Each structure stands twice: as structure tokens, then as C-alpha cells.
Amino acid sequence: MGGTRRSFLRLAASAAIVATAVATGLTRSREVWAQVWNKSGFEAKAVAEALRSLGAANATDSKDIVITAPDIAENGAVVPVEVTSRIPGTESISIIAEKNPFPLVATMELASGSEPYTYVRIKMGETSNVRVVVKADGRFYTAAKEVKVTIGGCG
Amino acid sequence: MAEPMKIRATVKGDVADIRVLIAHPMETGQRRDAKGELVPQHFIQSIVVTYNGKTVYTGQWSQAVSRNPVFAVRVRGAKAGDKVSVTWVDNKGDRRTDEKTVDAA
Numbered sequence: 001m002g003g004t005r006r007s008f009l010r011l012a013a014s015a016a017i018v019a020t021a022v023a024t025g026l027t028r029s030r031e032v033w034a035q036v037w038n039k040s041g042f043e044a045k046a047v048a049e050a051l052r053s054l055g056a057a058n059a060t061d062s063k064d065i066v067i068t069a070p071d072i073a074e075n076g077a078v079v080p081v082e083v084t085s086r087i088p089g090t091e092s093i094s095i096i097a098e099k100n101p102f103p104l105v106a107t108m109e110l111a112s113g114s115e116p117y118t119y120v121r122i123k124m125g126e127t128s129n130v131r132v133v134v135k136a137d138g139r140f141y142t143a144a145k146e147v148k149v150t151i152g153g154c155g
Numbered sequence: 156m157a158e159p160m161k162i163r164a165t166v167k168g169d170v171a172d173i174r175v176l177i178a179h180p181m182e183t184g185q186r187r188d189a190k191g192e193l194v195p196q197h198f199i200q201s202i203v204v205t206y207n208g209k210t211v212y213t214g215q216w217s218q219a220v221s222r223n224p225v226f227a228v229r230v231r232g233a234k235a236g237d238k239v240s241v242t243w244v245d246n247k248g249d250r251r252t253d254e255k256t257v258d259a260a
Contacts, residue, residue, distance in 0.1 A: 079221075102217060105216070107215045108212060113209060113231060114230045115230070119174075124219075
């Protein structure tokens, strides 16, 4: 009888430890996720503000950023954007649809094992430049391509 | 629970081409439903791709990524049999992880 009680207590104690570990683990990972997301950038309504949030206010124009996007997008809800950077040491690629209500669309951080390449489908409210900002060796480079949108995709 | 992602990973030369399709509404918060009420924002904020356990891609997305997002990553030094894992988290805290083994092209 006593033995059962002891083992029950031991079991309860270890269960509590596991529960605490799981709980702290979860909260910690949620904090990390929250920190990673560039809230001020994504809520910026002006392109200049979005660029500042990336630290890219003084980005240099570069011909080594290749943006592949349609000249005319019939459906603004699905605009495929493909970016290849030929700048050595490319660390991240950000995409900005200049006339969207919130221009900053996405930032992709690429570890050294991955190619300086990204592809994503975005929404565009109206005809505007798609601006790409590349961070390479701590410096910022930018290029843009105009996409004409027939039907906006924000509504 | 969210639907599984569709992941395609093929290796050409030593570069793995990883394409992912996620089923997600990506609501902008600007669209109105049939009753004229705004549909609340619901979109993927963070997305992480690991390759053989090493993080190769960390994406921060806004609501302006298209519905049912499609994106691609290319990884160097790849070979068939390598392991790809993709995790997303949306603004409501929903998350999903899926894994795929790289196929020969």
C-alpha cells in the first residue's frame, strides 16, 4: 500500500516537471516567433517607412538583382514574383509592392546554404513598382520592376 | 488543424529545388463578407524551412502574400534522400509542420 502511494507521488512529481518544461518551451518559442516578425515594417503605410524598418533607407540601386514578374498581371490577387540576387553574400530578400495599403509584403532570410533566390505569389492592389531590397554583407541594395494590374487583389 | 502542405523537393546537380503550397486563407482584413462586415485578418506571419535540420529559410510574411501561398527555396550541396521540414505560424497562433524527403530529379 505504502509502495503504491510512493510511486504515485513520484509519478505525479515527474509529470509536473514535464508539464512545466513543455509550458516554458512553448512560451519561449512563441516569444521568438513574435520577435522575429517586423511589426513596424508590416504596418507601415509608406514605402519610405517600410524601408526604414528594414534599415534600408539608403539602399543602393543594383543591376545584380533580377526580378521576374509579369509586365501585366490580370489578377492582382496572384502575382508571381521571382528574385535572383547576383550580389555575393546575399543574406535576405524583401519584397515591397509600392502602392499597396501596407507596402511591405515579405522578408526572406536566406542562410548561407541556400541560393540567393526566392519565389512567392503576392497580392497587389493596383499598378505599381515591385521593389526588392537585398541585404548582402550588411549593406542594402535595391531594384524595382513595374507590374500593371488589371484587377486589384486587395478587396 | 490546418491541412497538410504540399511539398515538392527535387535535386538537380547539387541544388535542391523546394516548392511548397500551403492551404491558408491569408485574409487581409480589408475584405467584406456577404453581410458587409470586414473579415478579420488571418495570415501566415512566419515560416521556417530547415534542410537536414539546419535552418535555410526564415520568412516573415504580411497579409499581402496570396491566398494558398506558394513559395520556393533552393539549397546548395543537396542530394536525394535529404530531409526538408517546413513550419508556419499564423497571426492566430495556428501552426503546422510537414516534412519531405528530397527526390532525385
